[in-house]
Amino acid sequence: xxxxxxxxxxxxxxxxxxxxxxxxxxxxxxxxxxxxxxxxxxxxxxxxxxxxxxxxxxxxxxxxxxxxxxxxxxxxxxxxxxxxxxxxxxxxxxxxxxxxxxxxxxxxxxxxxxxxxxxxxxxxxxxxxxxxxxxxxxxxxxxxxxxxxxxxxxxxxxxxxxxxxxxxxxxxxxxxxxxxxxx
Amino acid sequence: xxxxxxxxxxxxxxxxxxxxxxxxxxxxxxxxxxxxxxxxxxxxxxxxxxxxxxxxxxxxxxxxxxxxxxxxxxxxxxxxxxxxxxxxxxxxxxxxxxxxxxxxxxxxxxxxxxxxxxxxxxxxxxxxxxxxxxxxxxxxxxxxxxxxxxxxxxxxxxxxxxxxxxxxxxxxxxxxxxxxxxxxxxxxxxxxxxxxxxxxxxxxxxxxxxxxxxxxxxxxxxxxxxxxxxxxxxxxxxxxxxxxxxxxxxxxxxxxxxxxxxxxxxxx
Numbered sequence: 323x324x325x326x327x328x329x330x331x332x333x334x335x336x337x338x339x340x341x342x343x344x345x346x347x348x349x350x351x352x353x354x355x356x357x358x359x360x361x362x363x364x365x366x367x368x369x370x371x372x373x374x375x376x377x378x379x380x381x382x383x384x385x386x387x388x389x390x391x392x393x394x395x396x397x398x399x400x401x402x403x404x405x406x407x408x409x410x411x412x413x414x415x416x417x418x419x420x421x422x423x424x425x426x427x428x429x430x431x432x433x434x435x436x437x438x439x440x441x442x443x444x445x446x447x448x449x450x451x452x453x454x455x456x457x458x459x460x461x462x463x464x465x466x467x468x469x470x471x472x473x474x475x476x477x478x479x480x481x482x483x484x485x486x487x488x489x490x491x492x493x494x495x496x497x498x499x500x501x502x503x504x505x
Numbered sequence: 506x507x508x509x510x511x512x513x514x515x516x517x518x519x520x521x522x523x524x525x526x527x528x529x530x531x532x533x534x535x536x537x538x539x540x541x542x543x544x545x546x547x548x549x550x551x552x553x554x555x556x557x558x559x560x561x562x563x564x565x566x567x568x569x570x571x572x573x574x575x576x577x578x579x580x581x582x583x584x585x586x587x588x589x590x591x592x593x594x595x596x597x598x599x600x601x602x603x604x605x606x607x608x609x610x611x612x613x614x615x616x617x618x619x620x621x622x623x624x625x626x627x628x629x630x631x632x633x634x635x636x637x638x639x640x641x642x643x644x645x646x647x648x649x650x651x652x653x654x655x656x657x658x659x660x661x662x663x664x665x666x667x668x669x670x671x672x673x674x675x676x677x678x679x680x681x682x683x684x685x686x687x688x689x690x691x692x693x694x695x696x697x698x699x700x701x702x703x704x705x706x707x708x709x710x711x712x713x714x715x716x717x718x719x720x721x722x723x724x725x726x727x728x729x730x731x732x733x734x735x736x737x738x739x740x741x742x743x744x745x746x747x748x749x750x751x752x753x754x755x756x757x758x759x760x761x762x763x764x765x766x767x768x769x770x771x772x773x
Contacts, residue, residue, distance in 0.1 A: 340547045343623040343634075350763060355628050376514045380521070388540035389623060391630035391661070391669070391677070394533050395525035402518050406511050439629060445526065448676045449629030454699040458628040 328374045330480055331366050334473070335382035338362060343389045348465070354458035356465035358473075359386060360430035363401050365473040367408035368417040368426075375405040392438070393445050400437035404430045423474055424467040431466020435459060538664040545666065548622055552636070614732070615772040616650070617641065621765045622667070631658075631675035631702060635768060638666040643770060648731050650769040651760030656680065656724060656735040657768065672762050673697070673737070674705045681727035682707060682737055684754070690714040691725050694737060694756065702762045704741065710752035716743045722756050732773045 338358035349355045359382045366378045383398030408415070408426060416422045436459070442449050528536065596613070603609070619635035637643050647660045649670050658672040671678040674697025683691045684707075692710040697703075707722065720740045726733025736759055743754035 336543070337547075339626065340544055340551075340623075342626045344547075344551050346624055349624065355624070355626060357626070372510060372514055376518055380518055384540050385543075386626050388537050389544065389634070390625050390627045391632045391671070391675070392627055393526060394528075394537045394540075395522040398522050399519060402515060406515060410508070410511060435628075438627075442629070449627075450631060450674070450676060450696060450699045451629060452699045454701070455628070458699060462628070 326484060327370060327477075327481075328377065330477065331362065331370065331374060331378050332381055334362055334476075335359060335378055336385055339382065339385035339389060342386075352461050353454070354461035356469070357386075357431060357435065357462055358469055359383070359397070359401060360404060360434040361427045361466045361469035361473050363405040363434075364408060364423070364426045364430045364470050365477060367405040368412050368415060369477070372409065375409055376402065379405055392442065393447065396441045396445065397434075397438050399441065400434040403437065404433055420471055423470045427470025428463050428467035430470075432459065432463040435462055534662055538662065541664065541667075548636070548667065551622065552620070616769045617643075617772070619668075619768050619770055621768060628699065631672040631678075631697070631762070632661060633670050633672065633765060635668050635670055635770070636666070637770060638668055639663050640665050642772070643668045646730050648735065648771040648773070650735065650771055651765070652767055652769065653760060654736065654769075655759035656731065656737050657758075657760045657762060657765070659730060660770065670768070672702070673758060674702050674762070680731055680737070681725045682722050682756075683725040684710070684714065684716060684740060685721040685723060686715055686717070688715060690716070691727065692752075692754070694722075703758050704755050705738075705758060707740075707754040707756045708746070708751070710743075710754060712745065712749055712751055714743075714752045716740055716752065716754055718742060722754075732771070735771075 342355060342358055362382065363375065363378055366375050379402035380398055383401050384395065386392070386397050387394045408430070415426070439449060439451070525533065525536070617637060619637040621633045622636050623634040625632040635649075643660055643663050645660050645663055648656060649658045649660065649672075651657050656673065658670050658675070658678050661669040661671040661677075663669075673680065673694060676696050680694040681691065682694045683689050688711075690710050692707045692714075695706045695708050697705045710716070718740055722737045722740060724731040724733055724735040724737065738756045738758040738760075741755045741757045743752055745751070746753045
């Protein structure tokens with residue numbers, strides 16, 4: 323079932339990368355394209371192991387870069403860094419709380435594009451930046467805050483549909499049964 | 506704190522990424538196209554979904570509206586036929602005069618219609634993907650026009666079935682242009698702001714350029730990528746830059762880049 327969870331996360335990365343390129347409604351409405359992968363890496367880092375986080379960052383980053391004018395591979399490291407930081411602190415994070423999910427999604431969606439742009443600039447390219455980029459950054463961060471609980475909800479649904487549900491513990495214990503009658 | 510296994514994962518991926526980032530441009534481009542080809546089934550799905558939605562919208566359109574639109578299109582078609590006849594006559598006259606003067610004959614442009622299927626997922630680039638590729642004769646640097654005939658960019662990377670187009674305003678798409686005034690002042694169309702893609706900068710204009718808002722801007726033909734005379738847009742405002750050594754104008758693009766659905770690929 324762990325493998326199934328990993329496959330589902332990678333499938334979500336694949337479809338998410340395509341969706342954010344194909345669906346232009348949000349860009350036309352707000353003037354900024356949202357990024358679903360930081361929110362997905364938050365989910366992966368709080369619910370899966372290290373191999374899943376690494377694969378999600380690697381493949382998700384490559385998927386996005388293959389559809390973009392970004393140099394190939396430039397989105398991978400920011401996703402992995404964010405994923406690893408959250409993974410290392412996940413015992414302290416109340417991952418089931420909606421507020422925590424929103425805050426983590428916001429932070430991830432703010433940090434990942436900033437690090438990506440930094441890497442692109444380091445590589446010697448000159449991306450399109452200006453005061454309008456601040457607005458786009460804000461929209462991306464806010465969208466990440468919304469998208470993270472959505473990913474949690476969606477994968478929760480899959481989890482309930484495809485995994486064995488936990489058996490409810492009964493209060494009956496055979497060793498404490500009151501024996502009646504004479505032996 | 507990160508454990509040893511985390512550092513190892515980070516190190517391994519960083520190494521892979523460093524290798525990928527430092528691949529030769531051609532290999533990186535091939536790898537990118539190979540990964541991008543994984544999305545081909547989704548391209549097909551998206552296109553058929555869009556067509557189904559259009560068909561559904563067509564069935565819901567009232568008959569009276571369709572009849573009205575049909576009538577309007579017929580009238581427009583008749584006008585355009587008339588224009589085409591006049592243009593053909595002008596073209597013949599132009600060719601005759603060129604022959605008399607001994608100038609080289611101009612070949613008419615060949616155009617191919619393409620559908621825009623994807624936009625760049627990153628906010629810091631201005632590129633789109635179209636549904637024509639190398640099997641359709643597309644090659645890098647071909648000019649791209651809007652349905653109304655305005656220049657909107659050039660072809661970037663090309664795969665077998667799809668191509669990336671780089672739009673005007675992207676840092677990697679620069680166009681030699683001229684202002685249609687008496688002096689025919691030339692400059693270069695450069696980057697746009699990240700938010701408003703309809704305004705681009707025209708730099709390197711001469712300091713004594715006689716500019717006025719509303720003047721048309723078109724390609725100058727210098728630089729050999731874009732043929733001369735493709736309309737780009739209109740001058741909005743201008744100011745001296747670099748201590749008055751040159752002028753810079755803001756140009757409002759004739760095409761609306763944010764709602765591109767179909768484009769023309771121009772084979773000069």
